[in-house]
Amino acid sequence: MEWITSLFNGTNMALAGAAFAVFGAGTGSAKGVGIAGEAAAGVLTEDPGKFGQTLLLQALPGTQGIYGLIIGFLILIKIGIVGGTPVELTTIQGLSLMVAGLPIGVVGFTSGIAQGRASAACMGIIAKRPEELGKAMMYPAMVETYAVLALLASFLMWLGIAI
Amino acid sequence: MRNLAKNIIKDTDYLYASARIKALEKNLLTRERMERMCEARTMEDTFKVLTECGWPEIPSASMADVEQILAQRRSETFAMLRSLAPDQRIPAVFLMKYDYHNLKTLLKSEATGEKPDALLIDAGRVPLRQLMAMLRENSFSDMPAAMAAVVSEGRDLLSRTRDPQLLDFSLDRAMYAEMLDTAEAFGSGFLTGYIRLMIDGVNLRSAVRLRRMGKGSEILRFALVPGGNVSIMSLMHDISPDLIESVFASSSLSAAAGAGAAVLRGEGTLAIMDLACDDALIRYLKRAKYVAFGAETLIGYLAAQESELTAVRIIIAGRLAGLPSEMIIERLRDAYV
Known part of the structure; x- marks a missing residue:
């Protein structure tokens, strides 16, 4: 039973929260950027002059990974793993920090993929009407709203957890 | 379960292919480009529209050269699609x-x-x-x-x-x-739907043509192809204009059936019915244009390319035969783009 107590101690729980934020959002972004990249390669094969426009669209789903890293980093700072001395956490404190990593971890994963699909679909606009880049960027950019909201939720939780 | 899993088409498998096809679609002949080809003053101007769309130069204004270029385009399209298609x-x-x-x-x-x-x-x-x-x-x-x-x-x-x-x-x-x-x-439900609609078109054409030639129902039974949206049982009767119209009334071929019935009443021509059948197919295929990525994009493009080759053949043969542009335009099918 002792190993269970040490496994689920506060610090490990908080580390799991940081890992989940980075892993979930990072995987979402990796998949999203990959999806958009495949479509971008298709457009570029026929029209290499559209590199700039397609790169912009491909980059859009990349932000979730950054948001996940920010939350992960903030959790690590709070528990003293980065930039200080490690703090002894209660299980409840660790659990709270783990929960704080959930919004950006989950929403970062789903919105990264969704944004990648929207970006890939908008590559079709760039293929046919490159002058409409501004409008084409709006559709995938709308998905970003929810990643930002999740980042905000995770940040507010992190801010409110006293240790 | 394994067989079921094999049949699941993932649209993300078509990301590269679909985006490349979207880039190529802008070179397809639009209705406006086709009409420009028909109305061009000289054959050189007609061919110029094609070169603007990425076609190779046609060496001379002879049907033999045109057929050679058409065959080359067809083989290039299929070679590209074979390399692009995941299936x-x-x-x-x-x-x-x-x-x-x-x-x-x-x-x-x-x-x-x-x-x-x-x-x-x-x-x-x-x-x-x-x-x-x-x-x-x-x-x-x-x-x-x-x-x-x-x-x-x-x-x-x-x-x-x-x-x-x-x-x-x-x-x-x-x-x-x-x-x-x-x-x-x-x-792919889209591809199956396309084939079913083709079969309906074949059955409609056979029913009208055979009735017009005065052939009996025995040969019609042999000619009808099963598998369409419209049951062939409903056509295995004495074909009349009313029967043709009622059988196809609720299908995408209702306009073509109307043209077929008109042929049987002695009011229209088979060419109008054939054109209406082909237009119904193009209308169906146009749904693929609104699919961002997936097998539909490839299917729509392949069919559009074939229809474009037919359009080019009609235009150039018509122009070489000295037909007036309005007459050639009348014979053109709807364009995919």
Whole structure:
């Protein structure tokens, strides 16, 4: 039973929260950027002059990974793993920090993929009407709203957890 | 469960192919470009529209050169689609008609002893030389199974009846069955729907043509192809204009059926009905333009390319024959883009 107590101690729980934020959002972004990249390669094969426009669209789903890293980093700072001395956490404190990593971890994963699909679909606009880049960027950019909201939720939780 | 999993088409498998196709679609002939080709002052201006769309230069204004360029375009399109398609069944469905056309021509030539060279099209799944060798040596192990299965039936039919039309009906039925089986095994509802609509069009044309030629219901039963949206049972009666209109009333071919009924009433022409059938197919295919990525994009593009080749042939042949531009435009099918 002792190993269970040490496994689920506060610090490990908080580390799991940081890992989940980075892993979930990072995987979402990796998949999203990959999806958009495949479509971008298709457009570029026929029209290499559209590199700039397609790169912009491909980059859009990349932000979730950054948001996940920010939350992960903030959790690590709070528990003293980065930039200080490690703090002894209660299980409840660790659990709270783990929960704080959930919004950006989950929403970062789903919105990264969704944004990648929207970006890939908008590559079709760039293929046919490159002058409409501004409008084409709006559709995938709308998905970003929810990643930002999740980042905000995770940040507010992190801010409110006293240790 | 494993078979079911195999049939799931993931649209993300088509990301690269679909985006590349979208980039290529802007080079397809629009209705406006086709009309410009018809109305151009000289043949050079007509050809210029094609070169603007990425076509190679046509060396001279002769039908032989044009046919050579059309064959080259067709072979390039299929080669590209074969390299792009994650599943080879998509191009295969579109290549089957060349295989069956060659098979029909070669079987008829066997029966009559006439040289078939001018009619053969070396564009199918089975290279022409190989197909000829298979028939000569009666060795069908490398032939697609569905085709091999109808060779002896076709030979037998031709030797018994000496009627090449019956061979056409028999092989068409086998071809559409293979197309439908392939589309269903592939698992794309869009491709299956396209084949079903093609079958409906074939059945409508057969019913109207055979009735117009005064042929009986026995030959119509032989000509009708099962597998369409409209049950062939409903056409196995005495064909009348009213029957044609009512059977196809709720289908996408209602306008074509109206044109077919008009033919039977002596008010229209078969060309108008054929055009309406082809337009219904293009209308169906246009749904693919609104799919961002997936197998539909490839299917729509392949069909659009074939329709474009037909349009170019109609325009150039019409212009070489000295037809007025309005008459050529009338004969053009709706454009995919």
